[in-house]
Amino acid sequence: MGFWRAVVAWTGLVLSPLLFFGWSMTGDPAHWPFGLRFIVPIAALAALTGVLRRRPFVALGMLLLITAAFEVTFHPNDAEQFALHSDVRTIQTVALDVAVGYIAATRRRWVSITTAVLVLCAQWATAAGFPLSPNDLNDLTVQDALAMLAAWFIGNSVRQRRVFAEARLAETAREAAQAERLRIARELHDLIAHSIGVIAMQAGMGRRVIDTQPSEARQALAVIEETGRETLAALRRTLGTLRRTDPDAEGVPLAPSSGLAGLTQLAERSRAGGLHIGLHTEVPAALPADLDLAAYRIVQESLTNVTRHAHATRCDVRVTTEADSLRIEVTDNGRGGPIGAGGHGVAGMRERVGLLGGEFTAGPRPDGGFRVAATIPLPAPAPAPVAAPSTAGGSR
Numbered sequence: 001m002g003f004w005r006a007v008v009a010w011t012g013l014v015l016s017p018l019l020f021f022g023w024s025m026t027g028d029p030a031h032w033p034f035g036l037r038f039i040v041p042i043a044a045l046a047a048l049t050g051v052l053r054r055r056p057f058v059a060l061g062m063l064l065l066i067t068a069a070f071e072v073t074f075h076p077n078d079a080e081q082f083a084l085h086s087d088v089r090t091i092q093t094v095a096l097d098v099a100v101g102y103i104a105a106t107r108r109r110w111v112s113i114t115t116a117v118l119v120l121c122a123q124w125a126t127a128a129g130f131p132l133s134p135n136d137l138n139d140l141t142v143q144d145a146l147a148m149l150a151a152w153f154i155g156n157s158v159r160q161r162r163v164f165a166e167a168r169l170a171e172t173a174r175e176a177a178q179a180e181r182l183r184i185a186r187e188l189h190d191l192i193a194h195s196i197g198v199i200a201m202q203a204g205m206g207r208r209v210i211d212t213q214p215s216e217a218r219q220a221l222a223v224i225e226e227t228g229r230e231t232l233a234a235l236r237r238t239l240g241t242l243r244r245t246d247p248d249a250e251g252v253p254l255a256p257s258s259g260l261a262g263l264t265q266l267a268e269r270s271r272a273g274g275l276h277i278g279l280h281t282e283v284p285a286a287l288p289a290d291l292d293l294a295a296y297r298i299v300q301e302s303l304t305n306v307t308r309h310a311h312a313t314r315c316d317v318r319v320t321t322e323a324d325s326l327r328i329e330v331t332d333n334g335r336g337g338p339i340g341a342g343g344h345g346v347a348g349m350r351e352r353v354g355l356l357g358g359e360f361t362a363g364p365r366p367d368g369g370f371r372v373a374a375t376i377p378l379p380a381p382a383p384a385p386v387a388a389p390s391t392a393g394g395s396r
Contacts, residue, residue, distance in 0.1 A: 009050030013062060020044035020066055024074050029084065041088055045095045052102055060099045060115070064122055067092045071130040086132055093123060093144060097151035104155025105162075112159075116152045120144060176347035184352060188290070192231060199224050230288060233379055259292035260319060263299060267317070270303050277303075278316040283326065291376055294352050295319055295328055301345045302330035302372045310334025310370055321378065325358075328374040336364035349374070 023029055023040040045063065052059035070092070076082040096119055104112035127140040206220035260283055267277040287295075299317055306315050312334030320327050346362050349372070353360040358376035365371050 009054050012047035013051045016044050016047040056103050063096055097147050101151035101155035104152045105158040116148055120148045173347050177351045180348035180351040199227055259296050276314045280318045282320045298328050298349050301349055305345050306332045324378050326376045330372045333369045336370050
């Protein structure tokens, strides 16, 4: 699509002067029917619209060239030709003002001001060098200046609104990232609290039975080691990026949050709302707790967005592992469309995946609907612990 738009734009740049001068130099356009008398030059100048959006200064240069060439080549001889010349000059002035307004809307302020001043001087020079009446310059000086000023102010206002909207969008993204970091911090707190609770319980049990049941004590130590390794890995992957505190963290339950094991229940809740869910999961049983939680949250947020915004009837969820990565894909057959600026869901998912060193994409599908995809690297398996050498039969 982009290639053909470029072809149309540059074709319009070539055809515009040919069409305009073919109209002005063929026959006597002043005596043509009213429609052809004005439609042809307007269409010739409108053909530059595509180039104006891509290369505004190229389009502006072509407009100035057409204006200057028309003044040099068109020589009115009667009242109708003088009237046509005046009308065409007005059409060209409007086209130049539109081009300056577009530049003011898309370029820096000093660039647009300089362009407006230069174009206005060119219009005054045309009125002075090719007057259609004795008072032509005096009549057009104020009119051209006011028209140019209005065009520049409109374009500059559009630019300011766009800059403000971009700033608001960036601020919204920052707020979403901060909120997501705080939520992850709370969930990490849950994970650590649960792990420490397990470690404390196993250590207490091992201390009580170490003399009477050594095998039970060894098993408790093994659980403590495994839990400690998992918790330390989660801390290394996540905690270093979470430096902020959350004033609303009080009262958060210490029980661990749901993981991929809760996807079936999550899908059932969505099915109860009328959405057909296709669920396919192929993940190892011993997935790290933080990755397990992140995958669940991504699917949960995706299903929430589908339910609220997509107007879909079907949604397919795939959570699989490939080589050393966990892959999550959620697709629906809804209306698709661009990502909204007001929501935090997609920004939060992107932040969560980024904290785990993964890749995240979200957007409309070419064949309709919406797709959320995430790839999160899996940690390398920890090496097996080396058994301590036996001290039986040692030196006396």
